């Protein structure tokens with residue numbers, strides 16, 4: 001029996017960098033959370049405490065700030081710059097994964113126009129990018145999280161089996177609400193990432209709104225299918241969608257009826273609907289997803 005080191009990676013997690021562009025009086029800013037992981041031959045550090053191969057996590061953090069000095073660009077482009085740099089820095093580093101979360105800020109409106117240098121946080125929604133360099137291969141995942149959506153009708157749920165524990169009433173009309181987390185893989189790395197991100201996000205929203213839903217599962221598939229139909233640069237999309245249940249409140253104790261007007265927005269437990277929608281003619285790239293949790 002021999003004990004051996006298994007898969008490993010290391011890096012600096014959650015480097016919070018805010019970069020301000022002051023090149024004109026109308027400033028702009030990007031607000032990022034950047035995590036790097038290096039892959040390669042780090043066995044001596046694990047087995048013998050020999051750090052000769054260890055590009056420090058402190059240097060990785062510093063690299064993120066230094067690379068932000070001259071502009072960040074899209075989260076995907078920033079991730080590509082960093083991942084290529086790390087993967088190319090020493091012979092024993094064979095790959096790098098850089099994950100970027102980007103938080104939106106909107107200009108504060110003053111007298112009807114957006115202020116030059118005052119902003120408000122856009123909300124909980126986050127844009128994400130994960131770049132993986134693995135030897136000669138490079139992959140880009142774009143994505144978003146906490147895109148909270150709700151429709152007040154156009155959602156049914158019925159036809160499910162009833163075992164002895166099934167109490168849920170069938171419904172032909174309910175509120176459907178979720179917080180979409182989605183990640184999609186591009187077939188290419190030389191793309192207009194900002195334009196594609198906006199396009200895919202719009203497609204997800206439009207498909208959620210326009211699908212007459214018989215289950216959140218059906219909405220998830222319709223949203224993924226619409227993205228693959230409209231955006232040929234997307235190879236596959238994976239989604240995680242909690243079913244944010246809204247229960248009609250019984251107002252009869254107060255002598256009131258409730259004609260589908262007043263709901264309790266329950267926060268837990270919630271159904272959790274997850275799935276991938278793929279093109280069957282595009283080869284899989286599991287390395288692109290390695291280290292990205294939260295999807296089946």
Ligand SMILES: O=c1[nH]c(=O)c2[nH]c(=O)[nH]c2[nH]1
Nearest residue numbers: 157168214215216217243271
């Ligand atoms: O859209 C839904 N899918 C389910 O799988 C499910 N299960 C449940 O209790 N309610 C719902 N709604």
